[in-house]
Amino acid sequence: MSEYPIHTLSLPQLLREIPDTSKELSIRGNFPNEETHIFLTFIGSRKFTPYGKSVVERIISGLKGYPFVIVSGLAFGIDSISHKAAIANNLITIAVPGSGLDESVLYPSSHRNLAREILTAGGCLISEFEAKQKAAPWTFPKRNRIMAGLAHAVVVVEAENKSGTRITARLATEYNRDVFAVPGSIFSPSSEGCNELIREGAIPLTKAENILEHFNLTQEKQVQESIPLSPDEERVLHLLETEAMSKSALARELNIPIFKLNTIISSLEIKRLVYESLGKVRRK
Numbered sequence: 001m002s003e004y005p006i007h008t009l010s011l012p013q014l015l016r017e018i019p020d021t022s023k024e025l026s027i028r029g030n031f032p033n034e035e036t037h038i039f040l041t042f043i044g045s046r047k048f049t050p051y052g053k054s055v056v057e058r059i060i061s062g063l064k065g066y067p068f069v070i071v072s073g074l075a076f077g078i079d080s081i082s083h084k085a086a087i088a089n090n091l092i093t094i095a096v097p098g099s100g101l102d103e104s105v106l107y108p109s110s111h112r113n114l115a116r117e118i119l120t121a122g123g124c125l126i127s128e129f130e131a132k133q134k135a136a137p138w139t140f141p142k143r144n145r146i147m148a149g150l151a152h153a154v155v156v157v158e159a160e161n162k163s164g165t166r167i168t169a170r171l172a173t174e175y176n177r178d179v180f181a182v183p184g185s186i187f188s189p190s191s192e193g194c195n196e197l198i199r200e201g202a203i204p205l206t207k208a209e210n211i212l213e214h215f216n217l218t219q220e221k222q223v224q225e226s227i228p229l230s231p232d233e234e235r236v237l238h239l240l241e242t243e244a245m246s247k248s249a250l251a252r253e254l255n256i257p258i259f260k261l262n263t264i265i266s267s268l269e270i271k272r273l274v275y276e277s278l279g280k281v282r283r284k
Contacts, residue, residue, distance in 0.1 A: 001112075004028040004119045006101050006131055014039065018149035018175045022128040025146075028101050028115075029124030030278060032069045032092050038215055039094075041071040041147045041172075043165050044078025044157035049190050052158035053081050055182050059155070060085040062208020065283055066217055069094060071150055073143060074111050074125075078157050083118055090243055090282065093123040096147050098140040100133035101125050107135035122244070122278045144168040153178035153214070155205060159193030166193045169202070178214065180205040227271050232256070232264050237273065237283065244280035 009027035013034055032039075042060075044052055056078060060070060070086035072079040074095040086093035095118055099107035106112055106125075115125055128146060129139060147168060148154055154172040156179065159165035172179050181202040184191020198204050203214065212218045229237070232254070239245060239253055251261045265281060268274040274281055 001028060001103050001116055001119060009126060012150060014151070015146065015149050018145070020145060021149065022146060025126050025128050026101055026131065027124050027126045029119045030122070031124055031126070032094070032277075036275070037067045037069045037092070038153075039069045039071055039151045040211070041151035041154045041168075042078060042082035042157065043072065043147065043154060043159070043168050045159055045163065045165060045190055046075055046077035046079075047190070048077040048081065048158055049188070051184065051188075052078060052182075052190065055157055056081045057085045059182075059205070059208050059211070060091065061089050063091060063211065064089040066212065067284055068211075071096065071147060073097065073147060074107070074115065076108065076111075080111060080114060083114060083123075086123075087117055087121045092277075093118055093121070094150070095123070095125045096143055096150070097125065097127060097135070098143045099127070099135040100129045100131045101127050102131040105132050105134045122280070122282075140164060141167070145171050148172040148177060149175050151177055153180060153211070155211075156181045156194055156197055156202070158182070158184065158190040159197075160189050161192045161196055163193055166197070169193075169197055178203065180211065180214075182206070227273070229271075230264075230267075232260075233268055233273075236261075236264055236268060236281075240274065240281060240283045244277075244282040246280050250281060 006026050006028055009025040015021050070082055070091055070093040072082040074097040083093045097107050099105050148171040156169050169179050179202040181194040181197040182205050251258045274283055
């Protein structure tokens with residue numbers, strides 16, 4: 001990860017709002033534009049069930065094409081599933097590990113390749129710890145408050161009633177963040193915490209549309225779909241359906257000169273259908 005050096009990150013606006021905020025953050029990669037993105041923190045059990053995995057993948061795939069950033073903790077279970085689902089659906093993802101960002105201490109060590117994938121896909125890793133701070137029992141509660149404070153909303157997928165996930169959800173409530181919880185079987189200990197959160201007032205989450213409606217994005221998508229497109233614009237959007245691409249790669253695929261592509265991209269940007277980030281063109 002040497003191509004993504006550790007540097008200091010100016011405190012994001014959302015974190016400035018919480019009472020026990022960090023004094024300083026370190027980052028690998030580039031932090032997304034706060035003005036154009038909605039940050040969702042996905043949390044859940046390390047001991048996930050097939051149901052929990054399917055829910056994460058289904059919900060995040062339903063957010064594809066919208067300006068969401070998926071935040072999670074790089075841990076086993078729901079965290080890593082969330083990061084991978086975000087990457088698979090061309091969404092920016094942020095990892096907040098319970099350690100420093102030096103590769104020698106990054107926790108868990110088995111997720112170093114996942115961390116590289118996050119960076120390569122245009123996401124970032126952030127931490128308030130010293131670069132070589134190893135993960136310890138006290139680092140995770142501190143990390144969890146960053147995850148709760150960094151988000152516009154927290155999504156709880158699976159959680160036992162007494163767990164770190166429940167504590168993070170409580171922090172989110174204290175920080176005046178929206179909390180979504182996925183309901184589950186009354187017979188499953190993995191869903192007990194989510195069901196209790198819903199009883200306490202969390203927003204039940206059964207499909208991606210619940211999130212889109214909450215942030216008033218369904219109407220915007222309908223407007224976008226009704227915008228007339230030229231054949232060239234449709235071809236560009238088709239190529240960007242599965243992955244972000246550089247302008248040079250797009251020009252090669254379309255067999256057109258770069259100056260013509262620039263005109264097409266500019267038109268699509270005006271129509272709010274694409275944006276450029278980290279040298280690549282991405283669909284909204």
